[in-house]
Amino acid sequence: MYMSKHPIRIGFSALVCALLACSVGGLGSDPDATADALAAALEHTAQAAANTSEDDNGDGADLVATAEAVATQRSVENAATQAAAAEQAAAVSAATAEFEAPYLARLPEYGLAADQGQLAWVHPPVAVEIDGYLQYDYVNQRIATVAQDFMLEADVTWNTVTGLSGCGFAVRASITEGATEEDNTFTGYLLIASRIDTGRAGFGVLVDNKPVAGDELYTRGVDRSFDWQNDGTNRMGIVGIGDTFIFYTNGTEIGRFSAPPEYRYEKGFVAMVGLSESGRTLCQFDNTWLWLINSGAASPPPLGTVVGPPPEISAPGLDFPIGLICGLPFVPICP
Numbered sequence: 001m002y003m004s005k006h007p008i009r010i011g012f013s014a015l016v017c018a019l020l021a022c023s024v025g026g027l028g029s030d031p032d033a034t035a036d037a038l039a040a041a042l043e044h045t046a047q048a049a050a051n052t053s054e055d056d057n058g059d060g061a062d063l064v065a066t067a068e069a070v071a072t073q074r075s076v077e078n079a080a081t082q083a084a085a086a087e088q089a090a091a092v093s094a095a096t097a098e099f100e101a102p103y104l105a106r107l108p109e110y111g112l113a114a115d116q117g118q119l120a121w122v123h124p125p126v127a128v129e130i131d132g133y134l135q136y137d138y139v140n141q142r143i144a145t146v147a148q149d150f151m152l153e154a155d156v157t158w159n160t161v162t163g164l165s166g167c168g169f170a171v172r173a174s175i176t177e178g179a180t181e182e183d184n185t186f187t188g189y190l191l192i193a194s195r196i197d198t199g200r201a202g203f204g205v206l207v208d209n210k211p212v213a214g215d216e217l218y219t220r221g222v223d224r225s226f227d228w229q230n231d232g233t234n235r236m237g238i239v240g241i242g243d244t245f246i247f248y249t250n251g252t253e254i255g256r257f258s259a260p261p262e263y264r265y266e267k268g269f270v271a272m273v274g275l276s277e278s279g280r281t282l283c284q285f286d287n288t289w290l291w292l293i294n295s296g297a298a299s300p301p302p303l304g305t306v307v308g309p310p311p312e313i314s315a316p317g318l319d320f321p322i323g324l325i326c327g328l329p330f331v332p333i334c335p
Helices: 002-025 031-054 059-110 322-326
Strands: 117-123 126-131 135-139 150-160 166-176 185-194 200-207 210-218 233-241 244-249 252-258 269-276 280-293
Touching: 059 117, 059 150, 059 233, 059 244, 059 280, 117 150, 126 135, 126 269, 150 166, 150 269, 166 233, 166 280, 185 233, 185 244, 185 269, 200 244, 200 252, 210 252, 269 280
Parallel strands: none
Antiparallel strands: 117 280, 126 280, 135 269, 150 233, 150 280, 166 185, 166 269, 185 200, 200 210, 233 244, 244 252
16 A cells, blocks of 8 residues: 555655765775675665565554544544534525515615615614703614615604604714713714604704704605604605715605715714604604615615605705704704
8 A cells, every 4th residue: 555655665765864874974994894784774674664565464554544544534524514514504594584585675665776785783672762851862782883875764653742853863973072971072964753744854964063954854745654643653764875865754755865065974873863842752763774785886766766756855944853953952052
């Protein structure tokens, strides 16, 4: 066998080298004796090799057989491990696909496709509850996720004392930390729906807590299924692509907002928001999920291509939500 000869060849070479080293040192003393000793050593080594190869039960054959058995066993174990890992990976992939399927099925409502991005997270149910005059709060347990182009959706159930209070989202937001938490400042976009006039929605831009721009939509004028009553639930969604933000309720595109050129933010965190004009406000967010759109993978869909009637965008400068935002405790009163 090739493996049984290999260690003998290595030993034979080492022996020759050792003998040559000795002969160099004593070459001048007795060349004939050195030659005789070398010949005898070579004959002895050759005979030993022959005896080993003829002895099927010799130690060399046993070692080779043991090595082959160990190698075979390890090969079988490795194959089993790889098969188990592949099976586990397939199970994880199948479970992931099953989990994501309901969300992927909703993407066409927003003019999006599954190959344009990935599911960032699904948020557990959470409530934003505030009580008092001109109060606000926001929450997101996945706030470390940075969103550039995105789609955000939630089933929002509200209960408010006044119609001016509302629920919605903060997007592409950032916080600048101050000396204390009260000194922190907010920069980003707010999209808030309210119960006033049987349903309105507003888009606001804040820079270091100061509202600088805004617009308003009459929600129920487009989405006739919009539930403005207390304890009503509406599915709210927002798509942000580039400088365009598209607002949806119950699968209907309500309207579009464009960020002013001087206030365009590339990315930031998203959060669920509640605003209170007075009294108690409860915003319950269920089935909230964030889809991250690959950079450059999508453009805002043309008007009329998404499920729902065409949007009706109202003129800017109305009182809600900028009028409400201006009165919040962290925002100076607007001029």
